[in-house]
Amino acid sequence: MSTPSMSTPTVTGPDTPPADLPPALPEPAREDLRLEVVLGALSDPLRLTIVRKLLREREAYDHPCGWFELDRPKSSLTHHFKALREAGVLRQRQYGLERRSRVRAEDLDARFPGLLDLVAAWEPASGAG
Amino acid sequence: MSTPSMSTPTVTGPDTPPADLPPALPEPAREDLRLEVVLGALSDPLRLTIVRKLLREREAYDHPCGWFELDRPKSSLTHHFKALREAGVLRQRQYGLERRSRVRAEDLDARFPGLLDLVAAWEPASGAG
């Protein structure tokens, strides 16, 4: 990531939630989202899986890391969730012990309309065989 | 790229043009386009520049490589154009000496609606800093 400018732009409470929620982890502001960075973050099958799953069940507010049932070591998951957060795709909040994630759908729809629909419609391996 | 399966799926005349045109170089068929691959191909600023420029002036049919005025060595350009073609973003045809490229807009719109609009609206560096 080469030390992203996670510090200069707007960082803390992007939505200023109802104060019931824990603060969001540092993330790029909506106007700092870059298409090439977001696309790069989404160009990984595992991350695409994460975002799609999050999109499909966005009824529940946030989801902890274990909810995804990805059988990768924890350090790998941290890596990918961080990549998604730093690209601006996910917002993460610390709920006590667990860190829950949700897609920044409003921001992404505002900046890149239609992009999340593509992700939601994505299917991993298209059973052609 | 790791030896893409450019051989098994439909490869040659994807549109079967009016025979006035030279044949298209090998490319993945529409149904073989993969979102993560296309996103990966588009996650590079130079390639985004290429595709956007091609989209904005798609009146003319194809564009040769030098038309883009990218000051990179030829071997680099070959690399990126090939990456875009193998991802299914561009179609390339050999017109005598020059190899001209165009965006596979129909295929991409069919498979990933809205994606090209994002690319067309992209702007390189938004004067920050």
Add this chain to the structure above:
DNA sequence: ACTCCAGTACGAATGAAGTCGAACTATGCG
């Protein structure tokens, strides 16, 4: 305080992509 648990941080190994020079191919022109 002690322990469990969710997740981070660090660091190393691996591998893939980007960058580019140099030599090459193929077309077109005189």
Add this chain to the structure above:
DNA sequence: CGCATAGTTCGACTTCATTCGTACTGGAGT
């Protein structure tokens, strides 16, 4: 043929991402 042009191919180098083990942090429960 000889030369210029447009682009490819190869190989080397560098940089970056991915993967994951291990050690660590910090809240919750007893």
